[in-house]
Amino acid sequence: MPEVEMLGMLLAGGKGSRLGVLTKNIAKPAVPFGAEYRLIDFPLSNCSNSGIDTVGVLTQYKPLVLNSYIGNGSSWDLDRRRGGVTVLPPYVKEGGGAWYKGTADAIYQNIEFIDLYNPEYVLVLSGDHIYKMDYSEMLDYHKNKNAEASIAVIEVPWEDTNRFGIMNTDDEHRIYEFQEKPDNAKNNLASMGIYIFNWQSLRKYLIADAAKADSDGDFGKNIIPEMIDDDLEIYAYTFKNYWKDVGTIESYWRAHMDLLGDNPELNIHDRNWIIYSVNPNRPPHYIAETAEVDHSLINKGSQIFGKVDNCVISYGARIGKNAVIENCVILPNARIGVGSHIKNAIICENVTIERNCEIGINGESDEFKVTVIGDNEVIKKGANIEIGKVVG
Amino acid sequence: MTPEDKKGGRQMSNVMGIINNALDETFLEKLTNHRSLASVPFGARYRLIDFPLSNMVNSGIKNVGLLLESKYRSLMDHIGPGKAWDLDRKRNGMFILPPAHIYQANRAYKGDLQNFASNIDYIKRSSQEYVIITSPNIVCNIDYRSAFQFHLENENDITIIYKELPVFRRDTTYTVLNTDDQDRVIDMRVNPAKNYYKKISLQRYIMKKELLLKIIDDCVSMGQWDFLKNGIIGNIDKLKVYGYPFKSYASVINSITGYYKSNLELLKPEVWQDLFLKHGSIFTKPKDEAPTEYKESSFARNILAANGCIIEGEVRNSILFRGVKVHPGAHIKNSIIMQKSEIGPNVYLENVILDKGVIITGDKELRGDTNYPLIIEKNSIV
Numbered sequence: 001m002p003e004v005e006m007l008g009m010l011l012a013g014g015k016g017s018r019l020g021v022l023t024k025n026i027a028k029p030a031v032p033f034g035a036e037y038r039l040i041d042f043p044l045s046n047c048s049n050s051g052i053d054t055v056g057v058l059t060q061y062k063p064l065v066l067n068s069y070i071g072n073g074s075s076w077d078l079d080r081r082r083g084g085v086t087v088l089p090p091y092v093k094e095g096g097g098a099w100y101k102g103t104a105d106a107i108y109q110n111i112e113f114i115d116l117y118n119p120e121y122v123l124v125l126s127g128d129h130i131y132k133m134d135y136s137e138m139l140d141y142h143k144n145k146n147a148e149a150s151i152a153v154i155e156v157p158w159e160d161t162n163r164f165g166i167m168n169t170d171d172e173h174r175i176y177e178f179q180e181k182p183d184n185a186k187n188n189l190a191s192m193g194i195y196i197f198n199w200q201s202l203r204k205y206l207i208a209d210a211a212k213a214d215s216d217g218d219f220g221k222n223i224i225p226e227m228i229d230d231d232l233e234i235y236a237y238t239f240k241n242y243w244k245d246v247g248t249i250e251s252y253w254r255a256h257m258d259l260l261g262d263n264p265e266l267n268i269h270d271r272n273w274i275i276y277s278v279n280p281n282r283p284p285h286y287i288a289e290t291a292e293v294d295h296s297l298i299n300k301g302s303q304i305f306g307k308v309d310n311c312v313i314s315y316g317a318r319i320g321k322n323a324v325i326e327n328c329v330i331l332p333n334a335r336i337g338v339g340s341h342i343k344n345a346i347i348c349e350n351v352t353i354e355r356n357c358e359i360g361i362n363g364e365s366d367e368f369k370v371t372v373i374g375d376n377e378v379i380k381k382g383a384n385i386e387i388g389k390v391v392g
Numbered sequence: 393m394t395p396e397d398k399k400g401g402r403q404m405s406n407v408m409g410i411i412n413n414a415l416d417e418t419f420l421e422k423l424t425n426h427r428s429l430a431s432v433p434f435g436a437r438y439r440l441i442d443f444p445l446s447n448m449v450n451s452g453i454k455n456v457g458l459l460l461e462s463k464y465r466s467l468m469d470h471i472g473p474g475k476a477w478d479l480d481r482k483r484n485g486m487f488i489l490p491p492a493h494i495y496q497a498n499r500a501y502k503g504d505l506q507n508f509a510s511n512i513d514y515i516k517r518s519s520q521e522y523v524i525i526t527s528p529n530i531v532c533n534i535d536y537r538s539a540f541q542f543h544l545e546n547e548n549d550i551t552i553i554y555k556e557l558p559v560f561r562r563d564t565t566y567t568v569l570n571t572d573d574q575d576r577v578i579d580m581r582v583n584p585a586k587n588y589y590k591k592i593s594l595q596r597y598i599m600k601k602e603l604l605l606k607i608i609d610d611c612v613s614m615g616q617w618d619f620l621k622n623g624i625i626g627n628i629d630k631l632k633v634y635g636y637p638f639k640s641y642a643s644v645i646n647s648i649t650g651y652y653k654s655n656l657e658l659l660k661p662e663v664w665q666d667l668f669l670k671h672g673s674i675f676t677k678p679k680d681e682a683p684t685e686y687k688e689s690s691f692a693r694n695i696l697a698a699n700g701c702i703i704e705g706e707v708r709n710s711i712l713f714r715g716v717k718v719h720p721g722a723h724i725k726n727s728i729i730m731q732k733s734e735i736g737p738n739v740y741l742e743n744v745i746l747d748k749g750v751i752i753t754g755d756k757e758l759r760g761d762t763n764y765p766l767i768i769e770k771n772s773i774v
Contacts, residue, residue: 009491034682034683035683036682036683036699068579093662118547134680161552165502247478262687268682268683269681269682269685269700269702272409274468274680275680275682276680277680278679279476279680280671281476281675281676281678282668282673283435283436283437283664283667283668283669283673283674284436284437284696284697284698284711285684285696285697286436286661286663286664286695286696287693287695287696288691288694288696289694291693293686293690293692294686294688294690295686295687295688296685297682297683297685297686298683298684298697299683299684299699300437300683300684300698300699303661303664313683313685
């Protein structure tokens with residue numbers, strides 16, 4: 001028995017450029033989510049709840065906030081005498097150093113780290129998806145199938161198949177073909193970017209791939225197609241619950257709206273599968289006599305004096321008297337001034353909106369658009385920010 | 393950088409803290425049937441201990457001892473290794489001081505000086521020269537630095553932090569004191585029948601550790617066992633005892649009504665801000681609850697709520713602790729609902745304190761009085 005049966009490798013180096021101002025100062029996995037969390041809390045909590053106690057977190061783009069957030073991993077109960085969380089930025093080796101070229105290259109550059117624990121299996125995760133998943137069930141599936149690799153997949157609507165990596169499978173769920181964003185998909189099973197590999201087998205493929213100068217060092221583009229060509233036993237593990245890739249501003253906003261509603265698909269209140277986060281340690285939130293709160297999620301440390309409808313409000317936010325906010329995502333410590341009116345917007349960290357502003361109310365747009373105010377911006381009193389505008 | 397081992401100095405690292413939880417807690421009746429005073433829940437997400445403990449940590453104290461007497465299971469669970477207060481340290485940190493005297497042949501409990509005496513090794517061994525002794529039943533957010541500087545500059549033997557009340561409240565008990573124009577304490581009484589003074593002790597005492605050791609020894613050797621009455625009040629004429637006024641919000645929990653009203657007082661935004669935002673955070677054990685959810689049918693006005701609640705009914709002027717569920721059609725008014733309690737559909741609650749884990753089944757109506765709330769015991773099903 002190896003000391004660590006399955007080691008988690010969490011890819012957290014991405015910039016997430018389609019999130020625009022949300023990732024101006026921080027890596028995508030550090031983006032706040034759901035009033036209490038950051039995106040990385042979901043995979044890290046899943047690891048903790050699935051009994052995976054050794055996790056490498058691969059960082060690259062703007063890692064400072066992420067590094068200090070992860071700390072020693074104690075927030076996810078991952079501060080272990082051996083193992084626990086290790087943050088893995090690129091580093092200089094004998095032959096020099098290089099940035100992580102792609103997802104597979106990032107793992108390749110940390111072969112020595114994985115070898116320290118000599119696991120039987122390696123679980124590769126992305127740091128930017130919203131879902132609750134028991135990875136130990138996926139491992140059971142992987143073992144039952146006697147697979148070399150297993151890829152978690154989710155059914156997507158047929159019209160969306162051209163946005164995903166699609167897995168074509170036989171009746172036994174064995175993957176015989178991989179199509180990256182196909183126009184005419186044969187299947188609607190999309191890769192969730194969650195892989196389990198037999199470590200010794202993956203290790204060989206990583207080394208072979210690294211030797212190819214023209215390779216992108218990417219799982220989807222290089223390693224998986226290579227494995228399929230070699231006729232390895234690769235199986236699709238179908239995941240049936242809520243999963244959301246918050247790749248764009250609109251999908252980020254929609255994922256928040258998904259949390260509202262009377263029976264949200266993602267239950268964050270489940271005490272048997274807690275989503276852990278670094279506790280910001282704030283006092284209880286206050287709903288004033290003048291406030292009106294409907295259909296909303298409100299986190300600690302916020303003070304509500306105005307009207308809040310269908311919103312997600314993070315810690316430390318303050319909503320002034322007579323302010324009206326509808327369908328908004330309010331990130332930590334944002335201040336909304338008296339009498340301001342905001343609709344369909346994302347208000348980022350430490351933003352100050354002075355009194356009587358109108359945001360996302362005026363202007364015309366053919367399609368639905370989310371208005372965004374970036375970190376630390378100050379919107380002067382009486383300002384008018386039109387629908388779909390991004391400030392910052 | 394201040395070297396922690398360096399003896400002496402006017403830094404707060406030269407002060408150790410002792411929280412005296414060996415106090416009578418029977419005045420809280422059902423709320424302290426199964427827990428000690430320090431672990432009584434307060435203010436939607438805290439326990440009373442969080443206030444004195446966070447105040448010490450925020451003031452720069454790095455060594456805190458916690459005197460225990462009885463029913464401290466929930467307190468130990470709450471404190472753990474002191475991590476939430478950053479007191480899980482290799483040097484100094486959090487010290488749990490259990491009642492060693494309960495193993496002695498003569499087991500009748502004499503008083504809190506017994507708890508000091510049976511943990512005297514800890515006090516002696518601590519490297520700090522000064523000590524602040526506090527009680528858990530006073531809720532405030534105080535920075536001890538200026539009081540400590542006053543103690544040093546005025547060369548006091550004992551400094552007692554006090555608050556001058558605007559009006560005297562008759563529904564609770566106080567330790568009152570009188571001072572001269574220079575703030576020297578000239579009289580001090582515990583819950584006197586006639587309420588003499590508007591200055592009430594916040595039960596925070598600053599002194600040299602050597603003096604504390606001497607007080608313990610003097611009292612114990614004379615068969616005196618009450619730290620406050622014998623150790624402090626008994627020395628007012630002999631030592632240089634001064635008061636230090638505290639001007640921000642403070643509330644003394646010495647009765648059920650006092651407990652109830654102090655909780656509801658947090659609904660005033662100025663009190664909320666004074667207590668929680670002014671002098672650093674109040675730390676507590678994190679529970680990783682999701683944010684609180686207000687559903688379509690909810691109606692909330694003037695409430696304080698912790699995380700993890702799901703609110704579908706109407707809540708007014710109330711305090712909701714973590715993980716409370718309020719079903720549709722329920723009405724809650726002027727009440728304190730503790731952790732994980734569940735209020736069934738169409739229930740009416742007014743002036744009620746529900747302890748942890750209480751379930752009120754549908755259509756029930758429970759009312760207390762504004763001046764005497766109805767208390768429902770932990771884990772009851774009504």
